[in-house]
Amino acid sequence: MKALPADLAAVCRRMKTERSVGLAVHERPDTDALAAAAGMLDLFAQLGVEARLHVDRDEVLPLEELLLPLGTVTRGLPPARQPLYALDCGSLERLALPLTSWGGLVVNIDHHHDNTRFGDLVYVRGEASSTSELVCDIARALGLRPSQQSAEALFAGISFDTGHFRHDSTSAATFATAAWLTELGVGVTRVFSMLYEQGSLEALHLWARAIAGAQAVACRHALVATLTLADYAAVGAAEEETEGIVDSLRSIAGVEVAALVKEQSRGPRVRASLRSNGHDVSAIAALKGGGGHRLAAGFSSDDGPEEVTAWLSSELEKRLLTASF
Ligand SMILES: [Mn+2]
Incomplete structure (x- = not known):
């Protein structure tokens, strides 16, 4: 088996030692950010770690009821010093939370090429199609399989950020990840319809x-x-x-x-x-x-x-x- 990249391995090691964590996403979160959060919530649940997504009071969460399990979102900051997993966010200032520094450990998981590499553990790959794809890498590295619901969210995140598999960032690895998620039960027609066929x-x-x-x-x-x-x-x-x-x-x-x-x-x-x-x-x-x-x-x-x-x-x-x- 190929050795894991060091940054990915470090994040996986850390996740296995957590007891409870907060997740955060960028302000005005999009489908990829929320899907990545849905995937991480599922992985943490499988690891027996308590996790919640924290966002500011006035943030609108698109497709919230379709992407995120009920009762997993908290409005406002996580408890002080709790480990914070920042998803799909290029800098600490862009988080959908009012903070410019954080007392606890910060884990930065993102695919923006201009990510400031903030935080204590950084898993940033600028060439990845989406943060959802990175969450799938984490799942495979941990030997975990996303639930059908979170697999659908992750597929939606990848589809959204790639303009449904057409932008430059769509790689062979992106398709391989989409294939893996499809094997886990993603209804590709259902996800497409949820994302692109809801116009009036x-x-x-x-x-x-x-x-x-x-x-x-x-x-x-x-x-x-x-x-x-x-x-x-x-x-x-x-x-x-x-x-x-x-x-x-x-x-x-x-x-x-x-x-x-x-x-x-x-x-x-x-x-x-x-x-x-x-x-x-x-x-x-x-x-x-x-x-x-x-x-x-x-x-x-x-x-x-x-x-x-x-x-x-x-x-x-x-x-x-x-x-x-
Ligand atoms: Mn993204």
Whole structure:
């Protein structure tokens, strides 16, 4: 048998000695963060260790009832000096808990390439698809099999962070892990439906408006769509029901950059999201004080939606037609 990497072995050794621990995730936790927590709760239960997930009072936990067993979440800090397992979180300051230091031992399990390597035990692999995949590595290293419920959560976490097995981070190890979870009883259709098929008819009508109104710029190398408050009102959709629209615009053959400009009723007047299949769109977002990743970025503005759309269109036209990206 291949020897375990030292950092993974150290985390496993530590887990076996625990009596009770707190788990923590990043602020505004996503599916991967909560799924990783669900997996760790299950592993600790199998080891006979008491574990709870601790989050701030006002954190919203997406898909909480599907991902996490009932009664495993505590609002507020864990008891002082209890070991704290931080999951899917790049720095201590980003935790969904009000702390900048912790009196007890901290174990840092994450896959963000810019992780600050905080904590006493660090198991960080920037090339891993998701923290859920790392939790599966831990399970195998401990010789444990996740329950069917936590296997489904972990599969959901991997699917979410890889855009359902399509982003660069999807490796042979990711597929091997997904296969292992499937053997443990994951209903792959059920998980897909839970993650990607819960939209409303109103949201579909909103998609239709955004797509019908999308403007081609730079000889169809870019598509820019705009949604105003009037659009949400016309179809009865909520402002957050725009997830995926900009990706669908980007998926059109020949389109190198897609943008969605959304008017908002709260906060800055407009929020713009940019997606690209090669160009650094975070450079455009930075011109308006925004940022993000090279291929997925965004910015906010207090200008009106028409103004922002016109600015973005001319910026894309200029850059794509002169290859100045
Ligand atoms: Mn993640």
